[in-house]
Amino acid sequence: MSETQERPYHHGDLRRALIETALVMLAADQNWTFTLREVARRTGVSHAAPYKHFRDREDLLRELARLGFVQLGESMTQAMSLTQSSVREQFIAGAQACIDFALCNSGLYRLMFSADADKSMDPDLHDAAMKTFTILLQLLEEGQRDGSFRPVNIDALAAASWAQVHGLAMLAINGQLLEEKVGSEPVLAALNVLLDGMCQ
Amino acid sequence: MSETQERPYHHGDLRRALIETALVMLAADQNWTFTLREVARRTGVSHAAPYKHFRDREDLLRELARLGFVQLGESMTQAMSLTQSSVREQFIAGAQACIDFALCNSGLYRLMFSADADKSMDPDLHDAAMKTFTILLQLLEEGQRDGSFRPVNIDALAAASWAQVHGLAMLAINGQLLEEKVGSEPVLAALNVLLDGMCQ
DNA sequence: TTCATAAGTTTCTCCTGTAAACATGGAGGA
DNA sequence: TCCTCCATGTTTACAGGAGAAACTTATGAA
Numbered sequence: 001m002s003e004t005q006e007r008p009y010h011h012g013d014l015r016r017a018l019i020e021t022a023l024v025m026l027a028a029d030q031n032w033t034f035t036l037r038e039v040a041r042r043t044g045v046s047h048a049a050p051y052k053h054f055r056d057r058e059d060l061l062r063e064l065a066r067l068g069f070v071q072l073g074e075s076m077t078q079a080m081s082l083t084q085s086s087v088r089e090q091f092i093a094g095a096q097a098c099i100d101f102a103l104c105n106s107g108l109y110r111l112m113f114s115a116d117a118d119k120s121m122d123p124d125l126h127d128a129a130m131k132t133f134t135i136l137l138q139l140l141e142e143g144q145r146d147g148s149f150r151p152v153n154i155d156a157l158a159a160a161s162w163a164q165v166h167g168l169a170m171l172a173i174n175g176q177l178l179e180e181k182v183g184s185e186p187v188l189a190a191l192n193v194l195l196d197g198m199c200q
Numbered sequence: 201m202s203e204t205q206e207r208p209y210h211h212g213d214l215r216r217a218l219i220e221t222a223l224v225m226l227a228a229d230q231n232w233t234f235t236l237r238e239v240a241r242r243t244g245v246s247h248a249a250p251y252k253h254f255r256d257r258e259d260l261l262r263e264l265a266r267l268g269f270v271q272l273g274e275s276m277t278q279a280m281s282l283t284q285s286s287v288r289e290q291f292i293a294g295a296q297a298c299i300d301f302a303l304c305n306s307g308l309y310r311l312m313f314s315a316d317a318d319k320s321m322d323p324d325l326h327d328a329a330m331k332t333f334t335i336l337l338q339l340l341e342e343g344q345r346d347g348s349f350r351p352v353n354i355d356a357l358a359a360a361s362w363a364q365v366h367g368l369a370m371l372a373i374n375g376q377l378l379e380e381k382v383g384s385e386p387v388l389a390a391l392n393v394l395l396d397g398m399c400q
Numbered sequence: 401t402t403c404a405t406a407a408g409t410t411t412c413t414c415c416t417g418t419a420a421a422c423a424t425g426g427a428g429g430a
Numbered sequence: 431t432c433c434t435c436c437a438t439g440t441t442t443a444c445a446g447g448a449g450a451a452a453c454t455t456a457t458g459a460a
Contacts, residue, residue, distance in 0.1 A: 051419090197393045
């Protein structure tokens with residue numbers, strides 16, 4: 001918004017600006033096919049400038065993914081905190097928040113779980129993903145403590161839950177849940193099928 | 201194996217040869233970062249030759265994905281047919297086959313469910329994916345008929361099942377089920393959690 | 401036998417990633 | 431106050447890749 005200036009030599013916060021441009025482009029093409037040069041161009045800097053902030057194109061993608069996990073975690077936490085009722089209700093709220101996030105940020109969500117955001121390459125990205133995953137795990141533990149969930153191996157519950165939520169999110173993104181014209185029903189129905197198996 | 205000849209001008213079955221080369225490269229780098237030129241080079245033809253068989257690089261990727269769905273469907277069908285016991289057992293056999301396929305062909309499996317294999321761009325790919333999906337759907341219908349599965353909306357069962365199986369496959373590929381050193385237990389455990397919710 | 405055509409090759413242009421060398425200007429010490 | 435360092439920019443350069451166009455070669459049908 002400061003176009004009065006003739007753009008000073010130093011941008012001020014180019015790193016953030018590049019990220020924001022990339023996020024916009026990611027939302028547009030869904031497929032992170034954008035080039036680093038194009039990101040630089042749209043941000044109004046030379047094509048080599050991004051290399052002062054990101055090692056390469058994949059490094060930028062991993063940072064986008066990391067921020068995505070942070071945001072997803074916040075969305076889930078907030079949604080779950082709004083529901084002070086049963087653990088089961090909280091689970092559904094968190095899952096719905098995840099799926100809503102995926103639908104609203106489908107390109108980003110896909111990137112987060114794609115091989116292009118290689119978590120073994122970036123400890124920070126790995127940590128961010130794990131932190132988000134932990135939100136779910138804590139809820140499962142709480143549910144087992146208060147007797148809502150069956151006392152089976154918690155890894156089984158975690159695997160089933162995460163697989164279910166992530167799987168539904170991917171199906172939702174790909175429109176494979178909506179083409180049966182059932183609105184948001186199938187998500188809730190599917191979650192309840194799983195929860196019936198988890199609860200005692 | 202026919203290196204006695206001086207490589208005739210016409211390859212014979214270049215299309216298949218390109219696909220096979222690409223599959224090998226996909227297995228190697230997992231991430232389909234290979235270029236079309238490299239595929240051509242390794243197949244021993246000029247870099248423009250592939251364009252006689254595939255519109256562009258993505259067209260080749262979609263064909264790989266299509267073949268992957270065919271192969272996955274065959275694996276699942278075969279595994280399920282070997283188990284002539286309960287529908288529940290058949291479900292587990294099919295799911296395990298899918299997850300095994302994903303582990304054995306992780307690059308291909310990832311490609312099949314990635315945005316780079318855009319199903320809206322290729323009716324054949326879409327059909328192949330749907331045909332594989334139908335295997336699951338038929339089993340669910342059969343299970344509802346014989347009373348194994350609850351008579352809830354079948355779309356809910358389908359969404360839950362597919363989400364669960366695909367989600368577990370992705371977790372397995374990413375090594376997120378093995379790092380807890382529990383062998384193949386968590387997969388089976390997670391499937392049983394879901395099945396407990398599906399069965400009556 | 402001819403020749404249309406499918407299937408290869410060569411050549412060309414534009415674009416990308418990324419390295420290297422250079423420029424700029426702000427912050428901290430003399 | 432001025433100087434100098436260095437993070438952050440730009441310019442230049444080059445090796446590839448995508449893909450189009452024009453050219454070549456076998457092959458099979460008429």
